[in-house]
Amino acid sequence: MQITVQRDKLANAVSHVSKAVSSRTTMPILTGIKLKADEEGLTLTASDSDISIEVQIPTEEADEWGVTVHRPGSIVLTARIFSEIVRKLPGTEIQMEVDDRLVTFIRSGQAEFTINGMNAEEFPQLPQLEEEKVLSVPSDLLKAMIRQSAFAVSTSEMRPILTGIMWSLDRGQLKFVATDSHRLASRTAVVECIEDLHFHNIVVPGKSCNELIKILDENQALVDIVVAENQILVKSKHILFYSRLLEGTYPDTSRIIPAGSKTEIVVNTKEFLQSIERASLLSREGKSNVVRLVTLPNGNLEITSNAPEIGKVTEIMTPKAMNGEELKISFNAKYMIDALRAIDSPEITASFSGAMSPFVIRPTDNEWMLHLILPVRTY
């Protein structure tokens, strides 16, 4: 392999694929980045057991030079060293050459690195997915859907299936659901796809989703989603992102969402969030992080919490609207804060069905999001 490559493009590609580099050294080849040069350009690949990322640098694109391949070939270089070298090299062009003992020369300006590479044939092959089930989603929408649900996945390995986000597609509606069995986040959106395309029980690890967010652009360019039996592939321009799927059956969460409600409160999202955050300053000192919400006869809300030995906090808030029965309910402040931070709308409706039943938080201006929180039983 012998190439000349534009430094910033290489640095950018290395930074993208590095998110999939394995930190475990049980398979040394996976601590590396695979480089493959052919007539189309340079392709970088990294992979751990869960995700794989592939980035292409075309020889030329929109009249902008990317890479010149003098001799095709491939090599695997230790990711940590290689990415630091690329970032610190002085020139705008980098020359790379691999000899037949896998020794790799990296030259730029007056600097020359000589690095021992690994055999690219030992690098695992990426899965070949049949591109039948393809749907297209704007990059920023996919980013938002992940951000607004991923926080609710379980961090416990007790029920591994709950550590993922359940993706489903039915009649052109893409839906993400995440729950750790104490709270649930659900986000829906209308997407472009062929009419009869549908899938269910596609559970993408939360960790994969959080890495995917980082490589997705904050714009409306369409990314393609390809779903296969045990893999998902997200394709944006020059970047392929593969994740394994979690095995097992995701629980049916539709039944736990209450249909009606006994008390409904409409509040300003930001004001409510800040009140809960202040109350949480004390309650999180205790283990439970419990905050109490009480409707007052004068139409106001009282938010309180207390931490033994430290003190207590009381906050009075005037809701935009309040209907139904009076209410005294306690809940984990963290779950409420997570849900409120995920909601971009200025107002929310909270629908309660009594102090012992799960309650629902929804934005008032759209139907695409729902957060369910289980209350905490207090004496």
Added chain:
Amino acid sequence: MQITVQRDKLANAVSHVSKAVSSRTTMPILTGIKLKADEEGLTLTASDSDISIEVQIPTEEADEWGVTVHRPGSIVLTARIFSEIVRKLPGTEIQMEVDDRLVTFIRSGQAEFTINGMNAEEFPQLPQLEEEKVLSVPSDLLKAMIRQSAFAVSTSEMRPILTGIMWSLDRGQLKFVATDSHRLASRTAVVECIEDLHFHNIVVPGKSCNELIKILDENQALVDIVVAENQILVKSKHILFYSRLLEGTYPDTSRIIPAGSKTEIVVNTKEFLQSIERASLLSREGKSNVVRLVTLPNGNLEITSNAPEIGKVTEIMTPKAMNGEELKISFNAKYMIDALRAIDSPEITASFSGAMSPFVIRPTDNEWMLHLILPVRTY
């Protein structure tokens, strides 16, 4: 105690004194911030065993309201909780009231916190220093002097005296010296003070100096430095910073700085720094982090390093000037990088006295700074 205080001023003061709050809980009172309200305003104090910081919020200053004291008094509040409360309170004004059981009410907007305080009389008194030996230094100069020497203090407790910066004053020249016995940094400046003021062997802990940097403004306002037997006090507007001094005698470092040199090299500071940084990418993989510098017959410099099993790097650099004997020398890249980063000047002179002798790095455009590095013996 009963006061109304401007929120941002209180938040700012809390953030300053927090740098001196003790994280150790062996003396619970030191995990708190002391608040004292009197006719002059509100004074906040925090202290650990090494440093103490006091910040005053005057009742009014330059026609800007700071605090109104309705009833003088004092209280100690847990720093962590109090600082978070102050930061998260909704209004621009904060009301505070302490009752006779030390319960403290903190109100702002619709929020009310009730916090258990501690008795202010149990808070240790700050030392009373005789303000005889006072010198005045521009804030930004003091900051620079610390930044350009503190990195060289020892982190080992084997010789505790070397964990500090040695401050001395002689004939209007303030000098900071730090060494960990492998390298030395020295910084001098002319300062304003009464003619016969002088001191020596004032060793300020490196940790204290690094905290002091954070509260000093980046401007030329003068700060007063008061030196006492076992304490130093740095006074800027409304902020008092006390540090204990290290006990013992600082070694005489003047003798180890070589007078002449056998080889002299003048290089661009940034170019040289970047070359060493690249060489260090590989060498720091080994324990020693050794980089080798060789003068070539054609007048160039060769900088190399290698890491077994990973690879090697070679870098050619053209110096601005080179005089004297040819040279092959090895040194710890970290020491060189630290020294070069501390030098703001565009060019440096490196003066060598052979492969086994300490060498000196100086900026070419001033005489105020000197860095000494011991070479590493290689096979």
